[in-house]
Amino acid sequence: MACSSRAVRLQDSISNWDQDxxxxRDLDAVFHDELVILRDHLRRRLEQFALNPSQDDIxxxxxxxxxxxRQIKELELNHSATRAQKQETYGHGME
Structure with a gap:
């Protein structure tokens, strides 16, 4: 019975560790995803204006x-400036 209980706890621990x-996520992947979101937002804004240009909205x-x-530039600068620190944190998370 104790062996079965340990096996269940071990299985739960492994499952939790797997979820963690x-x-x-890889730092560059997170940066890329955020950059894609900002660029898509920018593209949609331009498309909306191109479809319905109004002088008072310019x-x-x-x-x-x-x-x-500015948001895109800030994201790029922040990623470059803090990459080493984030990489260290990421490395500790993988240990």
Whole structure:
């Protein structure tokens, strides 16, 4: 009976560990996914404006596009600046 109980606890521990490992993602993959989301947002905004250009919306669209561009640039700079630190944290998570 004790052996069966240990086996169940061991199986549960392995299952939990497997779930934890699945939650750890490669840093470049996370960066790429976030970048794709921002670029898709930017592309959709441009497409919407191209389909329905309105003179009074130009300044709003320009500000939104500038904001999107800044977010992309900030993401790229942040990824470059903190990559080493994130890589170390990622390495500890994989241990």
């Amino acid at each position: 490992l699945k939650g750890i 300044s709003v669209v320009q500000l939104a596009l500038l904001s999107d561009g």
